[in-house]
Structure formats: C-alpha cells, structure tokens
Amino acid sequence: MSIWSEETQVRAKEIISRYPEKRSAVMPLLYLAMAEDGYLTDEGMEEVALWVGITPAQVRSVASFYTMYKREKTGRYLVSCCTSISCMLLGGDDILHAVEDESGVPHGETDDEGLLSVEHVECIGACGGAPAVQVNYELIEGVTSEKARDLVNWLRSARPEVVNTDEMQELFGGVRSFDWAVSEVDGAIGPYPAFQPLGTVGTEVGE
Amino acid sequence: MSAALIVTRRMIDHPADSHRIDVYEDTGGYVQARRAVGMTRDELVDTVKASGLLGRGGAAFSAGLKWSFLAPARPAYLVINADESEPGTFKDRQLLERDPHQMVEGIIITAIANEVHHAFIYIRGEYPKSARRVQAAVDEAYACGYLGSGIFGSDHDLEVTIHLGGGAYICGEETALINSLEGKRGEPRLKPPYFPAAKGLYMLPTIVNNVETVSNLPHILDMGAEEYGKVAHETDTGTFLFSVSGHVNGPGNYELAHGITWRELIYEVAGGIRDDRKLKAWIPGGASAPWFVPAQHLDLEITKEATEGAGSMLGSGAVIVMDETTCTVRAAERLVRFFAHESCGQCTPCREGTTWMEMILRRIEEGQGREVDLDLLLDVSDGISIGLAWPPKMTTICPLGPSAVSPVIALRDYFRDEVMEHVRLGRCPLGTAARGASNSETDIDRPEVLAVETRRERGSGGRPPGEGSPA
Ligand SMILES: Cc1cc2nc3c(=O)[nH]c(=O)nc-3n(C[C@H](O)[C@H](O)[C@H](O)COP(=O)(O)O)c2cc1C
Ligand code: SF4
Ligand code: FES
Numbered sequence: 183m184s185i186w187s188e189e190t191q192v193r194a195k196e197i198i199s200r201y202p203e204k205r206s207a208v209m210p211l212l213y214l215a216m217a218e219d220g221y222l223t224d225e226g227m228e229e230v231a232l233w234v235g236i237t238p239a240q241v242r243s244v245a246s247f248y249t250m251y252k253r254e255k256t257g258r259y260l261v262s263c264c265t266s267i268s269c270m271l272l273g274g275d276d277i278l279h280a281v282e283d284e285s286g287v288p289h290g291e292t293d294d295e296g297l298l299s300v301e302h303v304e305c306i307g308a309c310g311g312a313p314a315v316q317v318n319y320e321l322i323e324g325v326t327s328e329k330a331r332d333l334v335n336w337l338r339s340a341r342p343e344v345v346n347t348d349e350m351q352e353l354f355g356g357v358r359s360f361d362w363a364v365s366e367v368d369g370a371i372g373p374y375p376a377f378q379p380l381g382t383v384g385t386e387v388g389e
Numbered sequence: 390m391s392a393a394l395i396v397t398r399r400m401i402d403h404p405a406d407s408h409r410i411d412v413y414e415d416t417g418g419y420v421q422a423r424r425a426v427g428m429t430r431d432e433l434v435d436t437v438k439a440s441g442l443l444g445r446g447g448a449a450f451s452a453g454l455k456w457s458f459l460a461p462a463r464p465a466y467l468v469i470n471a472d473e474s475e476p477g478t479f480k481d482r483q484l485l486e487r488d489p490h491q492m493v494e495g496i497i498i499t500a501i502a503n504e505v506h507h508a509f510i511y512i513r514g515e516y517p518k519s520a521r522r523v524q525a526a527v528d529e530a531y532a533c534g535y536l537g538s539g540i541f542g543s544d545h546d547l548e549v550t551i552h553l554g555g556g557a558y559i560c561g562e563e564t565a566l567i568n569s570l571e572g573k574r575g576e577p578r579l580k581p582p583y584f585p586a587a588k589g590l591y592m593l594p595t596i597v598n599n600v601e602t603v604s605n606l607p608h609i610l611d612m613g614a615e616e617y618g619k620v621a622h623e624t625d626t627g628t629f630l631f632s633v634s635g636h637v638n639g640p641g642n643y644e645l646a647h648g649i650t651w652r653e654l655i656y657e658v659a660g661g662i663r664d665d666r667k668l669k670a671w672i673p674g675g676a677s678a679p680w681f682v683p684a685q686h687l688d689l690e691i692t693k694e695a696t697e698g699a700g701s702m703l704g705s706g707a708v709i710v711m712d713e714t715t716c717t718v719r720a721a722e723r724l725v726r727f728f729a730h731e732s733c734g735q736c737t738p739c740r741e742g743t744t745w746m747e748m749i750l751r752r753i754e755e756g757q758g759r760e761v762d763l764d765l766l767l768d769v770s771d772g773i774s775i776g777l778a779w780p781p782k783m784t785t786i787c788p789l790g791p792s793a794v795s796p797v798i799a800l801r802d803y804f805r806d807e808v809m810e811h812v813r814l815g816r817c818p819l820g821t822a823a824r825g826a827s828n829s830e831t832d833i834d835r836p837e838v839l840a841v842e843t844r845r846e847r848g849s850g851g852r853p854p855g856e857g858s859p860a
Contacts, residue, residue, distance in 0.1 A: 200550045202464075202507065203591060208572035209555055234572065247574040247733075248555025250514045266476045267676060268634040268709055270723050304558065304727050305476035305676075306515045309634035309707070310641045319517050347518055359632075360483045360642055363400070364408055364522060375517035377553055378524055386525075 185229050190214055194233055204234045208244055212251050216374045221256045249303075250319075252373060257292045257299035259337045259345065260373035261285075262316045263330075265302045268309035273327070277313045278302050280327040284334040298337060299373065310359030318370035320347040324356025345370040393620045395628045396604045397644045400487040408522060410529040413490040419535060421610035422497040426543040433502035437606070439614035441626035446470050446561075446599030447675070447705045449693055456596060459503050460587040465594040467500055467508040468570065468585075469603060471523075472554055472561040474513055475675035476727055477707030480630035480642045481600040485512070485519035488604070489526035493549070495603030497535065498610065500547050503596050507548045511566055514554040524551055558731040562787050563597040565733065576733045577787035601630055622648030625693050629703070633659040635710035636666065645691075652687045655710060666712040670803065674704025676724050677792030679779055680799035700779045701795075716821040717804040718811055721796035722750035728793035739790030742773040746797065753808060756816035763808050767801060770794040777801075 184191050194214055198207045211233055215226030222245060224238075231238040245251040252260075263278040278300075282288055285298050292299040308314035311323025315330065317337065325333075333354045342349075346369035351358070366386055370376035399416055400407040413419070425433060438453025459465060469492070473481040484492060496508050510527075512520045527549050530536045538546045552570055554560050560569045564578035567590050582588060589595025605627055609617045618626045625647040631654065634640045639660030655661070655668065662668050668687075670680045679701040681689070689695055696703050711720060729743035749766050752758050767777070774781040774791035777798055781791030800808055810818045 200548075203571070205572035206552075206570055209569070210553065212555070213553070236572075244572065244574055247576075248514075248557050250554075250556035265723070266727060267672075267720060267723050268477055271635045271709075271711060271715060271720070303515075303556075304730060305474060305478075307473055307479045307482050307513070309477050309479050309709070310632060312634060312640070316515065319515055321518065357640070359479045359640070360487070361404060363405055363487055366518070366521065370517070375514050375520070375553055377517045377520040377551075 184232075185225055186214075186218055190218055198233065205236060208234050208236070208241065209248075212241075212245055213374050213377075216252065217372060220258075220372060221252045221254065250375070252299075255292060255296060256373045257297050258341075258372065259297060260299045260301065260316075260318050261334070261337070262301050262303040262306070262319070263289075264304070264306050264308070264312070264314045264316075266305035266309075268305070269313040272312040274313040276327050277315060277325055277330045280330040281315070281334055284331040285338075297341075298334070308359050311355075311357050315354075317350060318345045318373050319375045320345050320350060320370050322347070322350045322355045323358045325354060326356065329354040329356075343371070344368055345376075393628060393646060394644050395608045395620065396484060396488070396491065396601065396630065397642070399491065400483075407488050408486065408490070408526065410490055410526070410533070413488075417611065418490055418607070419494055419533075421607040422494045422501075422535065423541050424610060425498045425501045426541045426545060428501070430502055430504060433498065436614045437502070437609060440609045440617045441614075441621070441624065442602065442605055442609060442617075443625065443627075443693070444599055445601035445605075445629065445706070447475065447677075449703065452598065452602055455586065455598075456499075456503055458584075458586040459596060460594040462594055463504060464507065465503055465505050465596070466590045467496065467503060467505040468563075468566060468590065468595060468597045469496060469508065469510045469600060470561060470563065470566060470597055471510055471512040471516070471519070471600045472558075472566060473516070473600070473705075474558040474561050474731075475677065475705040475707060476724070477634055477672065477675050477709040478632050478705040479634075480632045480706055482516060482519055483642050484600050484604050484630075485516065486522045489523045490530070491604045491607060492523070492600055493526050493530050493536070495606040496549065497540065497547060498606045499596060499598060499603055501545060505596070506546050507550070509570055509590075510549065510551045511560070511570060512551060512553055513560075514556045517553070520551055520553055527551065557733075558727075559733045559787070559789060562789065565787070566597065567595065574733070576735050577789075579786055620646055622646055622690075622692055623694070630706050631658075632705075632707045633710065634707070635671070636663050636712035636715070637661065637710045638663050647692045648690055650688050650690055651681065654691060654708065655687075659708075659710070662710070662712050666714065668710065669713045669715050670711050670717065670799065672707070672709040672795075674702045675707040676709075676727055677788070677795060678702050678704045679795045680803070682803045697780075702780075714819065716754065716817050716819040717800060717807055718750060718754045719817065719819075719821050721800055722747065722754050724796040725750055725793055728789060732789060732793075733787075736785040736790055738773045739785050739793070742769050742790065743793045745769045746793065753811050754817055754821075756811065756814070758808075758812040760809075760812055762812065763800070763805065766797055770797045 211230045227241045231241045265274045287300045348365045442452040443449040560575040565575040569575040585595040637659040729747040734740045
C-alpha cells in the first residue's frame with residue numbers, strides 16, 4: 183500500500199516509464215515526495231525506495247547529495263537569495279540581509295508558522311540581472327533591498343496560492359539578464375521546482 | 390561588432406514569440422532535421438567536423454570529433470547538458486526559454502548522426518521555467534511527429550526525457566551528470582575508463598553535449614560547413630555567447646565571433662564600467678578561470694588560443710567584470726566559497742583544501758589575517774593544483790578542485806599588496822568587510838562553529854556522517 187495519493191501514484195508510474203531504468207527516476211520521485219509532504223520526510227524517502235527498487239539508505243544517500251531536497255520542514259515560501267560573485271558585486275549580501283531582517287528569519291531557517299524559509303544560494307544563472315532572488319525557484323531579477331523587504335511583506339500578507347515569476351518580477355524586480363518574452367499564468371505551489379508533473383504546466387498568458 | 394548572429398537571430402527578429410513552433414517553422418525551423426533523417430552517420434559527422442564546431446560547455450572540444458569517438462555498442466544515448474551553474478553564466482537559460490525548438494532540432498540532428506533513440510535533457514533544478522518552456526516545445530514536437538516513433542515519417546525513433554537536477558554544480562561535469570541521471574549521487578567518475586563515449590549512461594556509449602553546442606547544428610546544416618566555418622576567427626568557428634555581468638553598464642548575453650579584444654567587449658559591447666569607474670579585473674571564462682587585469686590583458690584578442698596563451702580560458706563564456714571598488718579578497722573568498730560548497734567530496738585535496746582556503750580568505754577579509762596567510766593559502770592551493778599551473782596538473786578526479794585555486798592565483802599575481810594591506814590594517818582597506826558582516830555570516834568569529842556549519846551546509850559535499858558508502 184502506497185502512502186501516496188492516487189494522483190501521485192499515477193504520476194510516479196508515468197515518470198518511471200520515461201526512463202530505461204527505474205532507478206533513474208529517483209530524482210523526480212524525490213520531488214514528488216516533497217510535493218506530497220511539503221518537504222522530504224523519512225517516509226517519503228522510504229516510499230521512493232519502494233518505487234525504484236533500491237534501499238531507503240541508498241535513497242537517503244542520493245537525497246543528501248543535492249541541496250534542493252529539503253530534509254527539514256521548509257516554509258510554504260522558500261526565499262533564496264543569491265550571494266555568488268556577480269550578485270555579491272552588485273549588493274546581493276544586502277538583499278539577503280534585508281530579507282533576513284524584514285522576515286526575522288536567518289538564512290537556513292524557517293519561521294514558526296512554517297510560512298517563510300530563507301536561504302542564501304550560489305549562482306542561479308541570473309547574473310546579468312543581479313542581484314537575483316528566487317521564491318520557490320521562481321525568479322526575480324534586479325532586486326533592491328527595499329523591494330526585497332516588500333517581497334517578504336507581500337508573501338506574508340497576500341499568501342499567493344501560486345508563486346508566479348512574471349508577477350513577482352513586475353512587483354519586485356528590475357533589470358533582467360535578457361528579455362523574458364514569455365509570460366506564464368501559473369507557477370510554483372510549494373518549495374520545490376514547479377515543473378511537470380508537479381501541478382503547474384507553464385501555460386502562457388493568453389493560451 | 391559582429392554582424393553575424395546565429396543562435397540568437399530568431400529571438401532578436403521575433404522578440405515576442407521566437408519560442409513558438411509556428412514561428413520556428415516559418416523561419417526555416419525543422420527543415421534541417423528533416424534533411425538529416427535522410428543523411429548517413431558519416432555525412433553528418435563529417436559535416437560537423439568540417440564546420441569546426443567546438444563544444445560550448447566549457448571544455449571547447451570538437452563536437453564532430455567527439456561524435457566520431459562514439460563506441461559501436463548500442464543502444465547509445467544522448468544527454469544534453471543544461472545544468473548551467475558556473476557562476477556568471479546565464480546563456481543557456483536564454484536559449485532554453487527563448488528558442489527551445491532550435492535546441493530540439495539540434496537534438497534530432499545529433500540523435501540521427503549518432504544512432505541514438507533516447508535523448509535526455511538535464512536541466513538544472515533552479516531553472517523550472519526553462520524546463521517548462523522546453524517541455525512545451527518537446528510536446529509540440531511530439532505532436533507534429535518530429536519526436537516519438539518514426540520521426541518525420543522515417544523509421545528513426547527518438548524519445549526525449551527532460552530531467553531536472555537537484556541543485557549541485559558538479560552535475561554539470563559530464564560523468565557526474567551521468568551518475569545523477571542514473572539516480573545516484575552526482576559524483577564524477579574516473580576518466581579513463583569512464584569516458585562517456587564508451588562507458589556512459591548505463592555503461593553504454595553516450596554523447597554529452599551542451600545546449601549551445603547543439604543549438605548551432607541546424608545552422609551548420611543550413612549554411613553548410615564551409616559557410617559556417619567562415620563566421621570565424623582563425624580556428625574558432627561560429628559565434629559564441631558571452632554572458633557579461635558585474636560592474637558593466639550593459640550586462641547580458643552577447644553573441645559574438647571571436648577575435649575582438651577584451652577592451653571592445655567590455656567598453657563597447659557591454660557599455661563600459663558603471664559610473665565611469667576604473668576597471669580593476671575581470672574573469673574571462675566563468676568562476677573557474679584565472680582572472681585578467683587591464684594592464685596586461687585589455688588589448689588581448691578574445692580567442693581560445695590567445696586566452697590560453699595568457700594563462701586562462703574562455704570556459705563557459707561568462708565574463709565577470711569588477712571595477713575599482715571591488716575588494717579582490719572578498720571576490721576571491723566568494724568564488725572559493727562556491728567551490729568549497731560544490732565540491733563533491735570524493736578527493737581529499739579538493740574537499741579539505743577548498744574549505745581551508747575559504748576560511749583563510751574569510752579571515753583575511755575580516756581583518757584577522759596574519760602575515761603568513763597568503764603563503765598558507767598558496768600552500769593549500771598547491772596541494773590541490775600542483776605548481777599552480779594553468780591548465781592544472783590533475784591530481785583529482787575532476788577539474789573542480791584545481792579550478793578553485795584560480796582566484797588565489799590572481800591574488801598572488803596581481804593583488805598581493807591588497808591582501809597584505811588587509812593584514813596590516815586589520816580590516817578591509819576598501820571597507821567592504823563592514824558590508825560583509827551584514828551577510829549574517831556571523832559564525833566567522835567562531836571558527837569551530839564555522840567548520841561544522843560548512844560541513845553541514847555542504848549538501849552536495851562531503852559525505853554526511855552515517856550515510857554509509859555511496860550508492
Ligand atoms: C565542474 C564542471 C562543471 C561543468 N558544468 C557544465 C555545465 O553546467 N554545462 C555544460 O554544458 N558543461 C559543463 N561542464 C563541461 C562538461 O563536462 C562537458 O564537457 C560538456 O557538457 C560537453 O559538452 P560540449 O562538448 O558540447 O561542450 C562542466 C565541467 C566541469 C568539470
Ligand atoms: S575534484 Fe572535487 S568535485 Fe571533482 S571529483 Fe574530486 S572532490 Fe569531487
Ligand atoms: S551570481 Fe547571482 S545569479 Fe549568478
């Protein structure tokens with residue numbers, strides 16, 4: 183008996199079918215497990231082990247290698263501030279500080295309510311729009327300290343169901359690495375990447 | 390500068406909808422993939438060889454040669470490296486989001502040339518939007534019969550699986566990427582024997598190519614190898630995407646042929662230094678590359694050979710520009726921190742050395758450095774990269790470890806006085822340490838806590854205690 187919902191089980195089967203060998207599905211299944219529980223629980227990892235036919239210890243060994251598999255309770259909104267070289271040169275440290283200060287959450291931690299987690303991250307490939315921030319891996323480029331504070335307050339008050347990159351860029355962003363061109367209507371629903379089959383599909387505005 | 394635009398042409402001509410299949414097909418898209426279906430492996434490999442196309446993922450290896458090395462065993466696999474994580478690099482993201490069909494067409498051509506029936510696109514986990522855009526393009530291509538069974542009505546089948554990474558830079562290294570795709574820890578494999586072309590994914594022959602590399606292929610077939618080879622500077626054929634960031638007025642991705650000078654790139658293409666400040670240094674090819682300084686390198690031509698001749702590399706095409714307000718100790722610390730964080734932990738010199746280097750640099754920047762610290766830093770660096778030579782003498786499984794010493798080489802060669810000034814004054818002479826303190830890296834005063842932190846935080850790092858042996 184799987185601990186996962188019917189829907190998640192269907193997705194798990196579908197994901198596994200895309201690989202020549204079951205074990206290759208470990209990473210996408212770990213994201214599924216995160217989506218089920220909000221973060222990666224021991225039970226989630228055990229379930230993944232059953233699906234791909236390896237031991238829970240092997241799954242844990244894989245999960246612990248990658249920074250995006252959060253094995254501790256993570257807020258509904260994960261705010262990641264880039265403090266790598268190009269962002270650092272343009273004030274990335276100040277952005278992190280503003281986010282920590284406004285939210286009262288030091289990097290690496292989550293608030294009591296389980297709403298916000300804050301972390302500093304290495305380069306997120308937005309150096310031309312530095313300093314850059316992601317919320318649940320949805321990008322905002324050209325952020326200022328003031329806008330970073332606004333972002334924290336917005337997340338706390340608006341509590342968006344879906345975190346949308348275009349909306350956040352409009353509200354809190356500035357200079358971008360390049361013209362994004364494509365606007366999407368959906369986005370992230372938790373602190374894991376919003377990619378099929380995790381509930382959001384990247385539908386373009388107007389489709 | 391260079392009028393020739395190849396891989397960004399469509400997104401410039403069709404800024405709003407270059408990602409759509411109708412626009413793609415209206416502008417010549419999928420014509421070459423259709424043609425390739427009727428070509429032999431030899432024809433395709435020879436064409437790509439003749440074009441002189443170099444890999445755009447960092448190592449700049451001939452794409453045609455790589456294909457020709459593919460071992461005969463089948464099935465063979467194709468893996469597109471879209472793990473773009475080298476600090477300063479954001480070019481592949483633009484190609485993925487703005488012209489995904491161009492890459493898909495490149496994948497089809499590569500698959501036909503290499504008798505591949507299953508391709509994987511490994512996209513870094515922090516690029517979910519890129520993954521969504523690529524998925525949309527792949528879905529469209531499937532719907533049109535350009536992917537799936539019997540593509541373009543031929544008997545060639547091609548499945549494409551999009552795989553999202555988990556936030557580990559090291560997975561950009563091709564053998565680590567293969568391990569990751571097999572559902573394992575993203576640890577690089579020893580080469581030899583694990584050359585992907587012979588023992589790659591599932592120990593089968595595998596081609597690993599970068600996003601930008603394959604995005605060039607439709608154009609090579611369209612223009613012909615000879616014409617394509619004319620867009621060139623000496624042996625560097627085609628155009629290259631440069632991701633320019635840092636203290637320039639016009640950061641962004643620029644598609645250029647090689648051969649212009651760094652002065653032209655920084656001052657003309659990228660609009661010069663913000664607030665008319667003075668240029669202090671720049672990194673010519675991503676975080677791994679040794680730095681350049683204006684006094685010696687500004688009028689150097691941007692070519693693979695000239696850059697290597699001057700002791701650096703063009704790497705991933707990321708140019709990170711630092712003006713006179715930059716504290717080079719702080720910049721070095723930030724770069725070394727990256728490598729320390731991303732070290733997979735397999736090799737002791739890399740795992741231990743990068744952590745030490747980060748701590749020493751941080752203490753210098755915080756004003757707690759000692760006279761001997763630069764020498765200590767060089768000593769530790771020497772342990773990772775013997776003789777601090779460039780290109781490095783390899784003592785580790787992969788080049789990540791040796792890359793970490795590049796910023797230290799820069800401090801030694803160009804900024805020794807600035808390092809010593811930190812030590813003498815007991816603070817950062819440029820006043821950036823004050824800002825540094827606001828980075829809430831408060832553990833700095835407590836080295837023993839820092840050591841524990843560093844280890845704990847290293848998600849993609851040293852094996853956590855009690856995790857047993859790697860799977
Ligand atoms: C530490 C490290 C990180 C790398 N990261 C990337 C990357 O993010 N993207 C990439 O295409 N190549 C990366 N490479 C290079 C790959 O190993 C490989 O050479 C490349 O993907 C081959 O494609 P190409 O020949 O088309 O350039 C990296 C190499 C190393 C050593
Ligand atoms: S050099 Fe560093 S990153 Fe590369 S395999 Fe060794 S420990 Fe891992
Ligand atoms: S350095 Fe921050 S996005 Fe690249």
